[in-house]
Amino acid sequence: MVDEQGRVSGQQFSEKPVLRLARKDILGIQEMSASEISLILDTAESFKEVSTREIKKVPTLRGKTVINLFYEASTRTRTSFEIAAKRLSADTINISTSTSSVAKGETLIDTAKNLEAMNPDCIIIRHSASGAPHLLARLMRVPVINAGDGAHEHPTQALLDLFTVREKKGKLAGLNVAIVGDILHSRVARSNIYGFTKMGAEVHLAGPRTMMPAGVEKLGVRWHSNLREVVPQADVIMMLRIQLERQGSGFFPTLREYSRFFGLNLEVLKEAKPEVLIMHPGPMNRGVEISPEVADGPFSVILDQVTNGVAVRMALLYLLVGGERETDRSSV
Numbered sequence: 001m002v003d004e005q006g007r008v009s010g011q012q013f014s015e016k017p018v019l020r021l022a023r024k025d026i027l028g029i030q031e032m033s034a035s036e037i038s039l040i041l042d043t044a045e046s047f048k049e050v051s052t053r054e055i056k057k058v059p060t061l062r063g064k065t066v067i068n069l070f071y072e073a074s075t076r077t078r079t080s081f082e083i084a085a086k087r088l089s090a091d092t093i094n095i096s097t098s099t100s101s102v103a104k105g106e107t108l109i110d111t112a113k114n115l116e117a118m119n120p121d122c123i124i125i126r127h128s129a130s131g132a133p134h135l136l137a138r139l140m141r142v143p144v145i146n147a148g149d150g151a152h153e154h155p156t157q158a159l160l161d162l163f164t165v166r167e168k169k170g171k172l173a174g175l176n177v178a179i180v181g182d183i184l185h186s187r188v189a190r191s192n193i194y195g196f197t198k199m200g201a202e203v204h205l206a207g208p209r210t211m212m213p214a215g216v217e218k219l220g221v222r223w224h225s226n227l228r229e230v231v232p233q234a235d236v237i238m239m240l241r242i243q244l245e246r247q248g249s250g251f252f253p254t255l256r257e258y259s260r261f262f263g264l265n266l267e268v269l270k271e272a273k274p275e276v277l278i279m280h281p282g283p284m285n286r287g288v289e290i291s292p293e294v295a296d297g298p299f300s301v302i303l304d305q306v307t308n309g310v311a312v313r314m315a316l317l318y319l320l321v322g323g324e325r326e327t328d329r330s331s332v
C-alpha cells in the first residue's frame with residue numbers, strides 16, 4: 001500500500017522512501033540480480049493500487065523533475081513513464097527529436113549536458129543506437145533509465161512482462177515461456193530472456209533461424225524452428241512484432257509465409273494449455289504475427305501489460321529518485 005503521504009508501507013519497506021537498488025541507473029536486465037528484480041516487482045505491487053483510486057496521485061516525488069528524452073517513436077513507454085511520474089507528483093518534461101535542437105544537429109552528449117545543467121532528477125532515454133543510455137549514464141550524475149536502446153535491451157518492458165506473468169500465475173520459477181518471432185532485432189526479447197531465465201523460468205524461442213542471434217543457446221534458451229513445437233508446453237506465449245520496415249531484407253520470403261509458419265491464430269492456439277497467457281509488447285501487426293481473435297481473446301493479457309507498465313515505472317522512479325540513498329547496499 002502507498003498512503004496519502006506517498007509512503008510505501010508493508011513488511012519490506014520503511015515508512016520513509018529509501019533507495020534500495022544497488023545502482024544509480026536502470027540500463028538492462030542483463031546486469032540485474034534476481035533479488036533486485038523481485039524488489040522492483042514487489043514495489044510495483046504496492047504502487048498498482050494508486051492507479052485505481054479516484055485521485056490517482058501520491059506526493060512521493062513532489063519537487064522532483066523527470067525528463068523523457070525520446071529519439072524514437074513510442075506510444076506505450078513514453079506515455080507510461082509520463083503517467084507514472086505524474087502519479088508520483090513529479091514534474092515531467094517530454095523531449096522528442098523533432099521538437100528539440102537535436103533536429104539542428106546537436107549531439108547526444110551536448111543535449112545531455114544541457115539537460116543536466118537544468119538540474120533534473122532523472123532522465124529516461126529511448127534511442128535507436130544500442131548503448132546510448134549507457135553513455136548518458138556515465139556522463140550524468142542523475143539516474144538514467146533505458147526506455148529501449150536499438151536492438152539491445154528494453155528493461156522496463158521486461159519488468160512489466162515479468163510483473164504481469166507473476167501476477168497472473170503467482171510465480172515465475174518453473175514456468176515454460178515461449179518467445180516467438182524476430183529475436184535478432186528485438187530488445188524486448190533480449191531483456192525478457194535475461195529476466196525470465198534469472199527468475200527461474202524455462203525459455204523457448206521459436207522463429208526463423210535467420211531471426212535468431214548467433215549463439216543464442218548460450219543465453220540458456222532453446223531454439224525451435226516450428227511454432228507448433230513450443231505451443232503445447234507453454235504457460236506463456238509472447239509474440240513479437242515483425243518489424244515491417246525490415247521486410248525485404250531477406251529474413252523471410254514474404255509476410256504471408258511468415259504468418260503461415262509463425263503467426264499465432266485460433267487454429268494454433270487450440271494446441272495450447274487451457275490457462276496459457278498470450279502476451280505482446282506492442283505495437284502489434286494484427287493478422288501477421290498474431291490474429292485479431294487471439295489478440296483480443298480470453299487468453300490475451302496484452303492490455304494488462306500496458307496497465308502494469310505504469311505501476312512498474314512508478315516503482316522504478318520511486319526506487320531511483322525517491323528518498324535517500326542507503327549506505328549499506330550489500331543486502332541487495
Ligand code: CP
Nearest residue numbers: 074075076077281282
Ligand atoms: N512496447 C513498447 O516499447 O511500445 P512503444 O514503442 O509504443 O513504447
